[in-house]
Amino acid sequence: MTRVLVVEDEPALARALAITLRARRYEVDVAHTGAVGLDAVANRHPDVVVLDLGLPDLDGLEVLRALRGWTQVPVVVLSARQTSDDKVEALDAGADDYVSKPFGMDEFLARLRAAGRRGPSEPPAPVVETDAFTVDLARRRVLRDGEEVRLTPTEWHLLEILARHPGDLVGRRELLQELRGPYLDRETHYLRVYMAQLRRKLEPDPASPRHLLTEPGVGYRLVP
Template sequence: METKGARVLVIDDELQIRRLLKVALSGHGYQVEEAATGEEGLEQVALYKPDVIILDLGLPDMDGLEVIKRLREWSSTPVIILSVREHEADKIQALDAGADDYVTKPFSMGELLARIRAALRHRAGTTEEPVLYFEDLKIDLARRRVTVGEEEVKLTPTEYELLKNLALNAGKVLTHRQLLRAVWGPPYENEIHYLRVYIGQLRRKIEADPSRPRHLITEPGVGYRLL
């Protein structure tokens, strides 16, 4: 998806934050709409049909988590949380509820812009595309074939399922629980050591330098994302 002209909806009760984001994002070619409450935000999503939503958790009429849950009943639009809540538990709760990413206030505009681009790429990749590219990493979903550069990488079935789930949600943070449930099943959703072992194995196979990964990124205490 071309980011120029992409529609961004900012749902935040702080007027100064909304003004700041409107000026900054408009300056980078985005079309920006605003909402000051959760209810207004949900209405704006239906009317405005944004490409990405920036959502504060501390809204005056309802918690941002409730906004996400209601939104996910009918919309898959990427949601980036922008909040002062910085505890891991808050991040995990928001991501498990259906948010795509989480940025804490105070924030760097450069970081937020990068997260918006990642969310837009994820949305663009939700079409039925059988081959996914991440620079030198290629994942052929139809053939279940993974290559790095010109070299085919041999993965175990579990390694492949883990990589596939991350690839289909490229740029999005997937929590430990979400990945464990998707790959191993609900009874294993607390077995975080499984993930650490398999992520380590995947990095040794797909990263040029496993100790400084470019593709498989750790979100400390929360989960992983593929870039």
């Protein structure tokens, strides 16, 4: 039986979707915030995610990008945003389809079936552990000595990129394009600043890092 996770903060719509899907023999979980939705993907392993962009805690695009850091589960976006730019942004961020509100239920169900046929979701493997700290990509947090470490959004994004490819070298240009956009790929001093901040927060000896390593002139890597 196909499991669908509906991430939608509007109670009436979430309830209508759940009733309709269950009547068609889907298993349905509902999350009303982005944070709960990310948790549900990690713990419930849905086959398809239906994602509203206008969530109360996180922007839906932020949720989508977080998911794409560690899983390729099919995602059908639901949104009242109807401009072409909004649709392109969501698809570029990793959405499999985009349905504008208001929508017809028959069309939505057809798009959901199509997304579900693109293959089963990957088993989440969203945790990278070192002997000093743990990066939990699903829950978007870092633990050190059992305590959560507070990171800025940019620090987290940099760590997240490296944690997607543990042990691998990630080039400076690739990092800057993800962090700051395609027109700032030469501003490597930003990377040095953010990496120094991460080392101060996570490395036992920031002056002699063991896990957040620099390859001079090339890029950075996270070594578990």
